[in-house]
Amino acid sequence: MRSPKRLGEKIIERLLLLSALVSILLVALIFLFLFREGLPAFAEIPLLSFLTGETWQPVAEEPKYGILPLLSGTMLVTIGAVGVAVPLGISTALYLSEVAGSREKEILKPFIELLAGVPSVVYGFVALTVLATAVQTLFGNTFRLNALNGSLVLAVMILPTIVSIAEDALSAVPMEYKEAAWALGASRWETLRRVVLPAASSGVFIGVILGIGRAVGETMAVLMATGNSPVVTADFFRSIETMTAAIAIEMGEVVYGSVHYSALFAIGLVLFAITFVINLAADAFVERSVRRFKR
Amino acid sequence: MIESFKKVKIDVRALNVWFYKKHVLKDLSMRFRTNAVTSIMGPSGCGKTTLIRSLNRMNEVLKGSRTEGEVLVDGENVYDSDIDVFELRRRVGMVFQKPNPFPKSIFENVAFGLRIQGMNKRDQLEERIMVSLRRAGLWDEVKDRMEESALTLSGGQQQRLCIARALAVEPEVILMDEPTSALDPAATARIETLIRELAKDYTVVIVTHNMQQAARVSDLTAFLYIGELIEYSPTPDIFENPQNVLTEKYITGEFG
Amino acid sequence: MNKRSKETLFFQILRLGTYVTVSTVVALLAYLVYMGSDMLSFSFVTSFPREGMTAGGIYPTVVGTLYLMALVLLLSLPLGVAAAVYLSEYAGERESSLVRIIRIATANLAGVPSIVYGLLGLGLFVLFLGFGFSLLSASLTLSLLTLPVIITASVEALKTVPHSYREAALALGATKWQTTKRVVFPHALPGILTASIIGLSRAAGETAPIMMTGVAYFLSGLPQSVIDQFMALPFHIFALSTQSPNPDLTRPIQFGAVLVLLLLVLSMNLVAILLRTYYRRRLS
Numbered sequence: 109m110r111s112p113k114r115l116g117e118k119i120i121e122r123l124l125l126l127s128a129l130v131s132i133l134l135v136a137l138i139f140l141f142l143f144r145e146g147l148p149a150f151a152e153i154p155l156l157s158f159l160t161g162e163t164w165q166p167v168a169e170e171p172k173y174g175i176l177p178l179l180s181g182t183m184l185v186t187i188g189a190v191g192v193a194v195p196l197g198i199s200t201a202l203y204l205s206e207v208a209g210s211r212e213k214e215i216l217k218p219f220i221e222l223l224a225g226v227p228s229v230v231y232g233f234v235a236l237t238v239l240a241t242a243v244q245t246l247f248g249n250t251f252r253l254n255a256l257n258g259s260l261v262l263a264v265m266i267l268p269t270i271v272s273i274a275e276d277a278l279s280a281v282p283m284e285y286k287e288a289a290w291a292l293g294a295s296r297w298e299t300l301r302r303v304v305l306p307a308a309s310s311g312v313f314i315g316v317i318l319g320i321g322r323a324v325g326e327t328m329a330v331l332m333a334t335g336n337s338p339v340v341t342a343d344f345f346r347s348i349e350t351m352t353a354a355i356a357i358e359m360g361e362v363v364y365g366s367v368h369y370s371a372l373f374a375i376g377l378v379l380f381a382i383t384f385v386i387n388l389a390a391d392a393f394v395e396r397s398v399r400r401f402k403r
Numbered sequence: 404m405i406e407s408f409k410k411v412k413i414d415v416r417a418l419n420v421w422f423y424k425k426h427v428l429k430d431l432s433m434r435f436r437t438n439a440v441t442s443i444m445g446p447s448g449c450g451k452t453t454l455i456r457s458l459n460r461m462n463e464v465l466k467g468s469r470t471e472g473e474v475l476v477d478g479e480n481v482y483d484s485d486i487d488v489f490e491l492r493r494r495v496g497m498v499f500q501k502p503n504p505f506p507k508s509i510f511e512n513v514a515f516g517l518r519i520q521g522m523n524k525r526d527q528l529e530e531r532i533m534v535s536l537r538r539a540g541l542w543d544e545v546k547d548r549m550e551e552s553a554l555t556l557s558g559g560q561q562q563r564l565c566i567a568r569a570l571a572v573e574p575e576v577i578l579m580d581e582p583t584s585a586l587d588p589a590a591t592a593r594i595e596t597l598i599r600e601l602a603k604d605y606t607v608v609i610v611t612h613n614m615q616q617a618a619r620v621s622d623l624t625a626f627l628y629i630g631e632l633i634e635y636s637p638t639p640d641i642f643e644n645p646q647n648v649l650t651e652k653y654i655t656g657e658f659g
Numbered sequence: 660m661n662k663r664s665k666e667t668l669f670f671q672i673l674r675l676g677t678y679v680t681v682s683t684v685v686a687l688l689a690y691l692v693y694m695g696s697d698m699l700s701f702s703f704v705t706s707f708p709r710e711g712m713t714a715g716g717i718y719p720t721v722v723g724t725l726y727l728m729a730l731v732l733l734l735s736l737p738l739g740v741a742a743a744v745y746l747s748e749y750a751g752e753r754e755s756s757l758v759r760i761i762r763i764a765t766a767n768l769a770g771v772p773s774i775v776y777g778l779l780g781l782g783l784f785v786l787f788l789g790f791g792f793s794l795l796s797a798s799l800t801l802s803l804l805t806l807p808v809i810i811t812a813s814v815e816a817l818k819t820v821p822h823s824y825r826e827a828a829l830a831l832g833a834t835k836w837q838t839t840k841r842v843v844f845p846h847a848l849p850g851i852l853t854a855s856i857i858g859l860s861r862a863a864g865e866t867a868p869i870m871m872t873g874v875a876y877f878l879s880g881l882p883q884s885v886i887d888q889f890m891a892l893p894f895h896i897f898a899l900s901t902q903s904p905n906p907d908l909t910r911p912i913q914f915g916a917v918l919v920l921l922l923l924v925l926s927m928n929l930v931a932i933l934l935r936t937y938y939r940r941r942l943s
Contacts, residue, residue, distance in 0.1 A: 117834050117835060117838070119834050120836050121745075121835075122835075123741065123747055124741050124744055124745035125745050125749070127738050127739075127745060128741075128745040128746055128750075128761050129761065129804075130738060130742060131742065131761050131764040131765040131768060131807065132761055132764050134764070134768055134803055134806070135764045135767065135768060137779060137783060138771065138775060138776075138779050141778070141779050141782035141783055141787075142775070142778060142782075144782065145778070148702035150681050156822075162669070164728055168617075174902075175889045187553065190908075193468045196676050196679065197680075197755055199675075199676030199677060200673075200676055201674065202673050203673040203674055203676065203677040204672075204677065205675055207670050207674065207912050208677075212790040214936075216677065216681055218929075218932050219681045220680065220681065220684070220686045221928070221932060222429065222684060222925060224854065225860060225861075225924055225925055225927075225928035226687075226858070226864075226921065226924070226925070227863075227864025227865070227866070227893055227920060227924055228866065229864065229866045229893040229894075229896050229897050229920075230691070230862070230864070230893075230896070230917055230920065230921060232692070232897070233896055233897075233900055233913065233917055234687065234690075234882075235908070236901070237900070237913075238690070246765060259771055264683060264687075266858065267680060271680075282503075284501060284503035285503060285505055286464075286737070287464065287499065287503065287505075288499065288504075288505065288565070288568075289414070289505075289515065290461065290464055290492065290696045291459065291461060291492055291496065291497035292492065292493065292496070292515060292516040292519070292571075292572060293489040293492040293493035293516065293519065293520075294489070294515075294516075294665070295489055295662045295665070295666045295776060296521045296666055296670075297662075297665060297669045297670065297834075298519050298662070298666075302515065302518070302519070303505055303515075304505070305501065306506075307505070307506050316769065318823040319416065321770045322770075324771070324772070325770075325771070325772025326773065326775045327772065327773060327866075327867040328866045328867055328893075328897060331899070332901060334696060336766075340871075340923035352772060352774045352823070352867070355742050355774050355777075355778070356774055356777075356867045356870060356871075358783040359655075359777075359781070359870070359871050360870065360871075361921070364786060373778055376774070376778040379774070379775060380771065380772075380775050383770055383771060383772055383775075384767060384770075384771075386768040386770065386863060387766065388766045388767070388769075388921070390887075391763065391766060391767075392635070396903065401873070487662075489662050
């Protein structure tokens with residue numbers, strides 16, 4: 109009964125572990141290259157004027173590298189998108205998990221999943237050709253491509269994230285809670301509002317956070333929808349430019365190794381930091397919601 | 404013998420319940436008395452739970468259920484179409500097999516039923532919550548930690564909290580579905596004492612598959628077998644002198 | 660207002676929200692199908708663009724996208740599945756801090772914007788490793804982007820395999836790898852396939868990362884090797900609609916290309932969804 113040396117088993121386990129380590133390697137590489145390529149920018153641009161400068165004019169005679177307009181652009185479209193997508197997404201999730209019959213749910217859900225499969229360039233194309241015209245006809249705005257246009261298209265894009273995560277959280281609420289509420293004379297609506305939604309709140313919140321993360325990081329759709337002029341504004345009818353759009357547009361024309369090139373990587377670094385924090389926040393909520401149902 | 408008990412609170416008449424094709428309760432008729440504890444026992448799958456859930460119309464939240472027949476509470480058929488089912492469930496409270504407090508504070512758990520009745524004043528709530536927790540024998544253990552999560556309580560405490568939660572809305576009937584099956588013997592004993600106490604003011608119906616428990620807590624005992632009421636008598640009679648051979652077999656442990 | 664009518668009112672509001680969402684999808688898709696269907700033909704998909712891309716078909720972009728997908732599949736699927744097998748089968752019940760870090764890293768990678776992967780691809784593959792602006796750089800970049808999707812979903816698929824299956828195999832004297840290969844893996848395969856299809860379809864539609872690593876606006880021929888540049892369907896849509904001298908002139912071609920991309924990507928998604936529903940039903 110002496111154990112043979114199972115060399116093959118050991119080698120396989122090592123190989124598998126190695127593959128799993130790729131995730132860590134990848135995060136490290138992202139950090140490494142963003143810093144490596146982005147940091148030289150700060151030899152030329154003081155960090156403070158980079159983050160708070162109100163002018164982004166990297167190709168002017170006297171280039172200015174203030175990313176505040178890009179930050180504000182990203183924030184504006186994200187706020188707009190969240191404002192539209194959260195109420196719609198949560199009502200859809202509530203309807204699917206608590207109101208719709210199982211047949212109805214089975215038909216409706218794939219449509220929402222299909223939304224997630226549409227490439228962002230297609231959304232961008234729709235925003236550029238159709239939505240922009242519709243918005244202009246409706247509001248008579250001067251800028252055909254603007255923040256509102258970007259927000260609306262982003263809202264549709266982040267809906268599936270919000271719906272599917274919120275719906276999972278709502279469906280995970282134990283039946284016992286609902287029965288307890290019904291037995292006390294609560295209607296299905298009261299049970300939904302006072303028991304199910306609070307119990308699933310962290311899960312619903314995770315959906316919203318991850319939706320925000322997607323909105324912040326989205327590139328092609330906002331690039332094609334918003335008009336891309338880097339101004340600090342809170343006006344949804346103005347053209348704005350997001351961080352992602354600036355990187356995508358300008359990287360094609362930049363001299364590799366120049367200050368402008370480094371500055372674009374530095375924007376990437378800021379973007380990465382923001383989404384990283386958003387993801388960590390979501391993780392923290394996952395932990396919380398897991399603990400919640402443990403008795 | 405049963406007739407010697409006090410007045411009838413719930414009158415079940417020719418009740419039939421189906422889940423999809425399965426006929427779970429068959430033409431069942433029986434009466435529940437006020438200020439008495441009635442036990443319903445029988446082997447698993449005999450329809451005990453379905454019977455008590457038909458009294459507050461909780462079967463209809465389950466998929467595929469269909470009910471025929473009448474359940475009169477104080478002479479009024481709860482299956483009439485114009486009955487306010489929410490008011491019915493307030494009047495006929497329920498405690499479940501597994502303690503199921505909400506993931507909220509102790510205070511909010513007991514306040515829940517009151518809040519949906521529209522009571523929102525803090526001092527009114529506090530008063531009613533204290534009374535209910537006292538009645539459930541939990542007040543002394545939780546009075547200093549009302550804002551803590553109910554899930555931090557032990558299983559027995561959680562079940563008493565659920566009883567307090569049911570009592571807060573001032574029901575007239577309390578239905579209990581094997582309320583101690585998830586609890587240890589000490590916690591079970593406390594709940595049984597509590598059940599006896601409650602019988603002074605309420606109509607209590609308890610489902611149990613534990614015969615000793617039925618013998619200890621109840622005034623009347625019904626024996627159900629595959630959806631039919633086999634025997635229904637004062638508790639001492641049914642245990643000492645069962646009339647039906649099935650009841651006798653069950654009591655002597657020949658099946659179960 | 661009584662409880663019943665309040666309930667009805669609020670449920671109707673929820674229903675309205677849901678149907679607004681769903682009808683948006685239907686309207687969007689119907690519009691794109693309608694606008695693109697005029698162009699859609701065999702020759703549109705199989706002929707080169709002509710007259711400065713104002714006429715002709717989209718053949719090289721379709722081929723470029725298919726090349727990309729094939730390379731991404733080759734690069735990310737084995738690695739992703741291997742990583743998932745380790746995390747689910749070998750990492751053990753009590754996870755070490757290393758495994759925990761791997762999990763957190765994977766979860767976070769899924770949320771990293773695609774443009775950041777583009778920056779990594781540019782810095783690492785195009786410039787540092789000297790692969791240049793090429794099919795190789797672009798497909799490596801997209802593989803990295805797809806990897807977390809495949810890992811996460813494959814772990815989920817592996818988790819659905821009942822523990823008793825593993826125990827049964829182990830109790831018969833099978834080694835860990837035999838158990839994994841012969842019992843666990845076949846059972847999780849549909850789930851893993853679903854995940855890969857979805858990951859791959861996402862890669863096929865990505866635009867920003869390939870803009871920074873190798874896609875070309877126009878090429879007169881197909882790429883001959885992995886170090887050549889290539890054209891791609893999603894970038895073609897972007898380029899024609901925003902970068903070309905007269906976007907209105909090529910509008911029909913744009914709608915045609917959009918429809919082809921949608922058909923490609925959505926049919927993959929649909930297959931994945933159906934596959935999942937089918938196997939879920941078979942399991943339950």
